[in-house]
Amino acid sequence: MDKKGKLQEGYVRPEDSSFSKGTNRIVTGAFLLMSFVVFLPILLVFIVSFSSEQSVTAVGYSFFPQSLSTEAYRYLFRSGSYITRAFFNSLFITAAGTLLGLALMCPMAYALSRREFRYGKQLLVFLMIPMLFSGGLVSSYMVNTQILHLKNDYLSLILPGLCSTWYILILRNYFRTAVPESLTEAAKLDGCRHLQIFGYVVLPVAKPAVMTVMIFQMFAYWNSWYPSLLYLDSNHTELYPLQYVLVNMERSIEAITKDAQYMSGMQAVNPPSMTIRMAMVVVVILPVMVLFPFFRKFLKTGMTVGAVKG
Numbered sequence: 001m002d003k004k005g006k007l008q009e010g011y012v013r014p015e016d017s018s019f020s021k022g023t024n025r026i027v028t029g030a031f032l033l034m035s036f037v038v039f040l041p042i043l044l045v046f047i048v049s050f051s052s053e054q055s056v057t058a059v060g061y062s063f064f065p066q067s068l069s070t071e072a073y074r075y076l077f078r079s080g081s082y083i084t085r086a087f088f089n090s091l092f093i094t095a096a097g098t099l100l101g102l103a104l105m106c107p108m109a110y111a112l113s114r115r116e117f118r119y120g121k122q123l124l125v126f127l128m129i130p131m132l133f134s135g136g137l138v139s140s141y142m143v144n145t146q147i148l149h150l151k152n153d154y155l156s157l158i159l160p161g162l163c164s165t166w167y168i169l170i171l172r173n174y175f176r177t178a179v180p181e182s183l184t185e186a187a188k189l190d191g192c193r194h195l196q197i198f199g200y201v202v203l204p205v206a207k208p209a210v211m212t213v214m215i216f217q218m219f220a221y222w223n224s225w226y227p228s229l230l231y232l233d234s235n236h237t238e239l240y241p242l243q244y245v246l247v248n249m250e251r252s253i254e255a256i257t258k259d260a261q262y263m264s265g266m267q268a269v270n271p272p273s274m275t276i277r278m279a280m281v282v283v284v285i286l287p288v289m290v291l292f293p294f295f296r297k298f299l300k301t302g303m304t305v306g307a308v309k310g
Contacts, residue, residue, distance in 0.1 A: 042285070049073070049278035056274045072279035082237070083245065087283070090241040094221040097158045101217050104163055106210060109171030110198050113179075124172075131165040141230060154239065156231035161220060167213045174209035175202060215295050222288065246280045 048061050052069035059066060076083055112120050134140075140160070150156035179202055187197045203210065228244035 045278045045281050049275055049282050051275055053275055069275075072275035075276055076279055076283070083242075085238060086240050086242040086245045089239060090222060090243060091287075093154065093157050093224075093241055094218055096154070097162060097221040098214055098218045100158065101162045101164075101167075102210065102214055105168050105213070106171060106203070107198065108163075109168045110175055110194075110202055112168070112172045113175035114194075127165045127168060144231070151231055152233055152236045152239065157224075157227045157239070157241065158221075160227055160231075161224065164217075167217065170213060171206070171209055174206055178209070179205050211295060215292075219288065222284075242284060246284060249280060250277065 044061060044063060047063055047065065048056060049072055050068050050070065051062075051065035052067045052071065055062075055066040055069075111117055112124055114120065144150040144156065144160060148159070150159060183201050183205065184197055187201045192200070223243060225241065225243035225247050228239075228241055229247075232239055232244075
């Protein structure tokens with residue numbers, strides 16, 4: 001292209017070539033096919049959750065049920081505060097664990113990313129040792145229950161997964177490579193301390209990495225049920241998160257019936273065993289499906305923002 005903005009002779013735009021157009025069609029078709037394959041099971045779960053138990057028994061799981069019904073959802077929320085409390089327990093554990101985890105991991109990653117930090121390499125090796133060589137389930141359980149006394153409370157569901165070495169490494173590498181040193185140097189010349197540089201300079205520039213780690217941490221807490229199995233007794237059902245209720249129901253549909261009778265004084269009923277499982281799955285994945293589009297743009301990597309004022 002010359003100085004006047006005209007295309008030089010013989011120049012071909014990438015989008016004008018037949019190879020580029022054909023490649024775009026193939027890639028677009030492949031992604032559409034993958035999206036369709038991923039979406040089908042979710043659609044089937046949603047349809048089955050609104051199918052009648054008789055229809056599922058007669059024709060099985062089908063995209064075209066014989067009859068529709070909201071019996072599964074009515075039974076789910078008929079159990080009173082048990083299911084509702086489990087849902088809000090999951091929300092609280094997810095929000096608290098995500099915010100506390102970011103409050104600890106982001107400053108640690110910033111400190112490790114500073115080249116002038118004297119013991120940065122030693123601390124980094126110290127953090128990577130438990131990531132590569134775990135002490136195992138028994139040792140972690142003994143430390144959490146006998147030394148830290150994490151048992152039958154919300155802290156026992158939040159603290160074991162609060163920080164991740166892998167997330168710290170992601171943030172540390174992003175702080176070091178994507179945040180221009182000229183920004184931090186300019187802030188130092190203006191008299192900013194490290195805490196001010198971290199809060200007013202580094203975090204706004206590194207928002208894509210922070211939001212990505214936040215999404216991963218949030219999904220990990222939302223889908224977590226194993227800590228409930230380890231640290232909650234059967235006498236503390238008021239602390240059960242929704243995912244643990246789902247696991248118990250998958251093992252035995254009679255368990256949720258007994259819990260519903262105990263929590264809300266219901267009469268014995270025969271639950272819609274097959275459709276209620278799908279209804280529980282919908283309840284679990286619905287918040288994730290609603291929130292994910294708002295955070296999707298932060299999953300894109302390689303974003304660099306900011307500049308130094310002259």
